[in-house]
Amino acid sequence: MRTYSTREVKVYHAPIAAEACPALVLNADYRPLSYYPLSLWSWQDAIKAVFLDRVNIVSEYDRVVRSPSFEFRLPSVVSLKTYVKPSRTPAFTRFNVFLRDRFMCQYCGSPEDLTFDHVTPRSKGGHTTWDNVVTACSPCNLRKGGALPREAHMYPSHKPARPTVSQLHTNGRLFPPNYLHESWQDYLYWDTELDP
C-alpha cells in the first residue's frame, strides 16, 4: 500500500476566504487535540476562544478580518492553555470505520463505491457497533443483503472490532486529509512514528 508524504498533499499557500480558514486546535502539549476527526475549529470559534483567553495563537493565516473596532489575522493554529486528557477510545464515526478498514471493502477488497455493512443484519438483531459494522462496497452490500455471513458465504476479511487510537494513527498515515494548511504541517506527523 502506498504512503503519502506531506509534500504530496495539496497545501494551501494562497489567501483563501475567511469561511474556509479553519484553525487546527492543539492541546497544551502542542499535539493535535484529536486526529480522528482532526481537531479543527471554524475561524469564528477560534477567535472567540482567543478573546476568552482559552487558547494561544500559534500561527496565523494571511487573511485579516476587520470590524470597526479591531483588526485581526485569522489564527491557523491555536493551542489550548489548559491540557485536556486525550480520549483513548476513538469515536465511532463513519470516517473512523473506513479508516479502520483502510478504505477497502471487507468482502472483496475494492476501494470503490464504499458503504457500510452490518455483518449480522439489523433485521436479525445486529447492532450498529464497532464489532458489527464493516466497510463494504455497494455490490457486496447488495449481494449480502439481509443474510448472515454463513448464509451468504461472505465473511469480512478482518473480524471487526473497536480499533485503538494508535491503530487509527497507523492507518491515518496512509490516508492524510486532503486539506492541510502549510502552518499545520509542523504539528501533523503523517510521515513519522507517533508516540503511543
Ligand SMILES: [Zn+2]
Ligand atoms: Zn466488495
